[in-house]
Amino acid sequence: MTQEPIATALPLDAPSLDAPSSDMPPFDMPEYRRRQVARTRVMGLGLLALAVLIFFVTIAKMGLAH
Amino acid sequence: MPADWRDFLALTKPRVMSLAIFTALCGMLVAPHAIHPTLGLAAIIAIALGAGASGALNQWYEADVDGKMRRTASRPLPAGRMERASALHFGVGLGIFAVLLLGVATNWLAAGALTVSILYYLFVYTMWLKPRTPHNIVIGGAAGAFPPLIGWAAAMGDLSWGSGIAPSLPWLMFLLIFLWTPPHFWALSLFVRTDYANAGIPMLPVVAGEAVTRRQILLYTLPMAAAAIAPWWLGLAGVLYGVTAIVMTALFLGLAAHVALRRAQEGDAMRPEKRLFAFSIAYLFALFSAIILDHWIIAA
Numbered sequence: 001m002t003q004e005p006i007a008t009a010l011p012l013d014a015p016s017l018d019a020p021s022s023d024m025p026p027f028d029m030p031e032y033r034r035r036q037v038a039r040t041r042v043m044g045l046g047l048l049a050l051a052v053l054i055f056f057v058t059i060a061k062m063g064l065a066h
Numbered sequence: 067m068p069a070d071w072r073d074f075l076a077l078t079k080p081r082v083m084s085l086a087i088f089t090a091l092c093g094m095l096v097a098p099h100a101i102h103p104t105l106g107l108a109a110i111i112a113i114a115l116g117a118g119a120s121g122a123l124n125q126w127y128e129a130d131v132d133g134k135m136r137r138t139a140s141r142p143l144p145a146g147r148m149e150r151a152s153a154l155h156f157g158v159g160l161g162i163f164a165v166l167l168l169g170v171a172t173n174w175l176a177a178g179a180l181t182v183s184i185l186y187y188l189f190v191y192t193m194w195l196k197p198r199t200p201h202n203i204v205i206g207g208a209a210g211a212f213p214p215l216i217g218w219a220a221a222m223g224d225l226s227w228g229s230g231i232a233p234s235l236p237w238l239m240f241l242l243i244f245l246w247t248p249p250h251f252w253a254l255s256l257f258v259r260t261d262y263a264n265a266g267i268p269m270l271p272v273v274a275g276e277a278v279t280r281r282q283i284l285l286y287t288l289p290m291a292a293a294a295i296a297p298w299w300l301g302l303a304g305v306l307y308g309v310t311a312i313v314m315t316a317l318f319l320g321l322a323a324h325v326a327l328r329r330a331q332e333g334d335a336m337r338p339e340k341r342l343f344a345f346s347i348a349y350l351f352a353l354f355s356a357i358i359l360d361h362w363i364i365a366a
Contacts, residue, residue, distance in 0.1 A: 035069075035070050038071050039071050053111065056104045057105060057170065059104070060102045
């Protein structure tokens, strides 16, 4: 019975594919978090405004129906 | 890195959106049947979101072309601040939501008109006409002319033409924006001609040259002038609108004639063309404001 080699594509001493290359700008974690938080806030406010709008639209339509 | 929320806002072309909001509001306010204020507000929000969806889908499709033009190279997609798929998902989601909101808040005729305007802008103007023909803006201009019709439909639930060959007021407003679009855009395309040429967009100055474009600006201003005065002429608007339309249209004609009769020199600053472009925006705001004021004066 022959055993299949597990990983033959890269030699063991090859650099990791996940390692950042020297020409890549460093990842800006604070900026990433800032954008994420800002987007979450905008989305939250948008959904809140939408809920309020739908509520008042419903009230207005019920008023017109009567 | 996720795109900033301001990039999503930029995707909606807020300045174009403001014109859609304003003209839709005019269509809604001049309707004989007053809409419930809350439903009117919801309708305007829906129309604004629909216009934003059109802008986002336009930028999604034209990302490569935008990158070749100085005027548009800093937009989120060509500048690499956003992934293309995000713009597509945002535009489709916003469009579907806008149509549903308008249908639920007002009626499905208005929602249908909003759907047609979004699809017309994307498929007819952006994908089909713009890269193929110098008359892209003539036929494609209809997309920007929809908002007053949608506003009227939201209030009235009706979009009938009028009687005989005389159109009703919302259709005249549609016609005015439709005929205003070519001189407005051709004035712009005269001073960003190189941009359009670099991007391979067959705008009239690129394909037919400056002289033809200047002549066409004046020629298209004539039917636009007729459409501008028609509401007063047909008795659909009062004296305030009539005077505003006549004065502003005379000024528009004067500026268009100046542009038509001159030839740009080497290194020309293109001031008359820029003046015409800026004035054309003020012109539309003035005429639509006058229609509302006139309507209120008559109602009072």
